[in-house]
Amino acid sequence: MTVVSIGDQVRKGTYPFHSRFHRAVNFRHGDLLISVVNEEIGPGPLNIVVCDLDAGPACGRVAPLEVGAHVVVFGNRQFQFTDNHSYRSTVALDSCNRRLFRHNLSVFGEQLKTMSPAKSLAFLLDEKRTQNFRSGFERAFVDQIRRDVHQIMNGNLLNGVRGLKGCGFGLTPSGDDFIAGLLIGLNLLQQLRGQDYQEIADDVFRTAKAGNIFSNSFLDLARRGLLFGRMKDLVLALMHESEEMVRQSAARLMAIGESSGADLGTGFLLTVCGEMGVS
Amino acid sequence: MIVAGQIRKGAYFDSVTLMRVGKEITALPGVIDAAVVMGTKSNKAILNSSGLLSARLDNASDTDLLVAVKGETETATQSALAAVDGLLKKMVNTTTKGSESRPTSLAGALNIIPDANLALISIAGRYAGDEAMRALENGLHVMLFSDNVSLEKEIALKKFAQKRGLLVMGPDCGTAIINGVPLAFANVVNRGNIGIVAAAGTGLQEVSCIISNAGAGISQAIGTGGRDVKQEVGGIMFLEGLKALAKHEPTRVILLVSKPPHKDVLRRIEKLAKTIRKPIVTSFVGASTHEDCPSTLEEAALIAVALSQGQPRDEVSTRLVARDKEILRIAKREAGKRKKNQKYVRGLFSGGTFCAEAQVLFKSLLTGVFSNAPVGNTKQLRDSLVSQKHSVIDLGEDEFTVGRPHPMIDYSLRNRRILVEADDPETAVILLDVVLGYGSHPDPAAELSSVVRQASRKVSVICSITGTNQDPQNRSRVEAALRRAGAIVMPSNAAACKLAAQIIQCLGRK
Numbered sequence: 001m002t003v004v005s006i007g008d009q010v011r012k013g014t015y016p017f018h019s020r021f022h023r024a025v026n027f028r029h030g031d032l033l034i035s036v037v038n039e040e041i042g043p044g045p046l047n048i049v050v051c052d053l054d055a056g057p058a059c060g061r062v063a064p065l066e067v068g069a070h071v072v073v074f075g076n077r078q079f080q081f082t083d084n085h086s087y088r089s090t091v092a093l094d095s096c097n098r099r100l101f102r103h104n105l106s107v108f109g110e111q112l113k114t115m116s117p118a119k120s121l122a123f124l125l126d127e128k129r130t131q132n133f134r135s136g137f138e139r140a141f142v143d144q145i146r147r148d149v150h151q152i153m154n155g156n157l158l159n160g161v162r163g164l165k166g167c168g169f170g171l172t173p174s175g176d177d178f179i180a181g182l183l184i185g186l187n188l189l190q191q192l193r194g195q196d197y198q199e200i201a202d203d204v205f206r207t208a209k210a211g212n213i214f215s216n217s218f219l220d221l222a223r224r225g226l227l228f229g230r231m232k233d234l235v236l237a238l239m240h241e242s243e244e245m246v247r248q249s250a251a252r253l254m255a256i257g258e259s260s261g262a263d264l265g266t267g268f269l270l271t272v273c274g275e276m277g278v279s
Numbered sequence: 280m281i282v283a284g285q286i287r288k289g290a291y292f293d294s295v296t297l298m299r300v301g302k303e304i305t306a307l308p309g310v311i312d313a314a315v316v317m318g319t320k321s322n323k324a325i326l327n328s329s330g331l332l333s334a335r336l337d338n339a340s341d342t343d344l345l346v347a348v349k350g351e352t353e354t355a356t357q358s359a360l361a362a363v364d365g366l367l368k369k370m371v372n373t374t375t376k377g378s379e380s381r382p383t384s385l386a387g388a389l390n391i392i393p394d395a396n397l398a399l400i401s402i403a404g405r406y407a408g409d410e411a412m413r414a415l416e417n418g419l420h421v422m423l424f425s426d427n428v429s430l431e432k433e434i435a436l437k438k439f440a441q442k443r444g445l446l447v448m449g450p451d452c453g454t455a456i457i458n459g460v461p462l463a464f465a466n467v468v469n470r471g472n473i474g475i476v477a478a479a480g481t482g483l484q485e486v487s488c489i490i491s492n493a494g495a496g497i498s499q500a501i502g503t504g505g506r507d508v509k510q511e512v513g514g515i516m517f518l519e520g521l522k523a524l525a526k527h528e529p530t531r532v533i534l535l536v537s538k539p540p541h542k543d544v545l546r547r548i549e550k551l552a553k554t555i556r557k558p559i560v561t562s563f564v565g566a567s568t569h570e571d572c573p574s575t576l577e578e579a580a581l582i583a584v585a586l587s588q589g590q591p592r593d594e595v596s597t598r599l600v601a602r603d604k605e606i607l608r609i610a611k612r613e614a615g616k617r618k619k620n621q622k623y624v625r626g627l628f629s630g631g632t633f634c635a636e637a638q639v640l641f642k643s644l645l646t647g648v649f650s651n652a653p654v655g656n657t658k659q660l661r662d663s664l665v666s667q668k669h670s671v672i673d674l675g676e677d678e679f680t681v682g683r684p685h686p687m688i689d690y691s692l693r694n695r696r697i698l699v700e701a702d703d704p705e706t707a708v709i710l711l712d713v714v715l716g717y718g719s720h721p722d723p724a725a726e727l728s729s730v731v732r733q734a735s736r737k738v739s740v741i742c743s744i745t746g747t748n749q750d751p752q753n754r755s756r757v758e759a760a761l762r763r764a765g766a767i768v769m770p771s772n773a774a775a776c777k778l779a780a781q782i783i784q785c786l787g788r789k
Contacts, residue, residue, distance in 0.1 A: 166319025170294030211341030
């Protein structure tokens, strides 16, 4: 195993074990999680990407993670890294071709509508997709999401966020993923328009924060405009690349979790397109 | 109706697991509705409004996992809850075993299904011919998957069938779709009004998937086996298949797919085609046919789609020309990543038709192309195991498959070759086909991802995927996994080949 990259928000310190999945081992860092992940998960502000990680079945504790200057101790093994391994999680948007960006956003929207998983929040972009939600629980879920997003679109941002938080499927529930997308979108608009939306983002984060450390960690990074690799790739593709690159980046984003990537993408798209009334 | 639930404290499962387990529970007998979600306030509200919230779940916190079940009876509800542990552990690879009768002879099968009208035969070649004849004598159409059936036997079977108005699809026929039922290596495609006759197995899969993915559908897809269009057999079944589709009312457009037929056979096909009033599109990969004939399987499939929907065929060319510009853009980007001495493409194909199509497309774009299964001007490789300059390898040829499974099923041989080619400092592009559907490997992404990830650090890895989202492997999932691994995934073999060639051309100009 070797270190492939280390996120720019990973600081020196010792972090106790929190949880493990097949492709990730998580360590607690206050209200955040530092994750040792494999290349498939990829880089992130708090990710340490290592080659050939197979965390095995989700059981058993791991010794605390130690991060020093250019060394990581994981599972009682030492791994060296250099400054070249650092993953920068911010995006500088100094030269944005707005026409290309608008066009690429529509390409991304089409990808979400046609390629995202059946149970994703892309039904907010295409009403026909609600047909994928058939059980009583799923129909109630759709109604709830619609209601809360409607609130946001009508200016009741925090009420909407309050309803969305923790709502839906997955370890990071769909609603939380959507809010993370909203926060990333806000940060992007802030840079594009040269306006300060940080206070709004902080309010959204405070409202959305709950007892789920996975969601909290994810939302906090989003609030600060710190992007994981696949989202950063998408943002850069939207700004500068061809349709094919946008489609490829969108596909990589949508492959996160069962519907997490698509849910996040939906929140991001609606926010950036100004549909949410928050910008 | 009984509602019950479980709280699992501190149990962390990833989203994919949670959603699949939820789906499995909902499908259990006697279960009306179910949900497996985190115990957040919002989720409890949704559970409440959908009648799934039991008093027990009300105390759950955000980090607890909730399992809620609404069953028809107490037993059904409790059984579903009891199944959760097993489902969480086994999430993947859960199979439902049904009772299945397995007759041991054709006669036994006919006893069980007396009104059957087709037999699929897949046994050792030396026995397959006789078994096929027995099936024909019983009035059954035959799909003969087996190879190594003698040429004499094939001719005899086909002449016998022709007299009785029956079809013999094969020998060595890998795929067909009859009345919506995929046979052998076939994909789950939309039903529709395009009928296909094909003497090229992966060619049939490619066109049927492109048609389905474009929103149209297949009425019938008749395979004939590649030898049918050779001079000796004379295209007996290719012509019978064409006649059958001409008479088949739901078929509005006919698509013919083959490697180049013998010239006498081609003449017969053209003569018969002139008597048929339905539009006919031909894709004889590598044959010198009329100017307006499609140049690739993809173009042929898309023209068939356009005609089936009453649109002009010219639109297809316009769209593909626009797509070629996009290909050139990607090629320039990829060429920029390659080093000075990287200059060759290495195609590693599991589908013979794809290997042939690659050679046909490379003919006008690249010089110095070698293959173990040369078509046209392509030169014969000295050793199939060692690439020379631009090499396109058909890994389904005998030298690779004797004593081992076909490369669509067993990826190990190709995976090793991918790494060898990636290590060659002169390799710029590795070109792959990935064929999905029944019979193919159940999880090609898992097989390929690791080697694609390693190879794509050194070379451009370009894949085409033949499949649909309805296939057991799910095209979108495979595509996403391959992209994650670093591959460039193109919508067809033709597009993948064009991109590969364009990268090489861009490198040549560097």
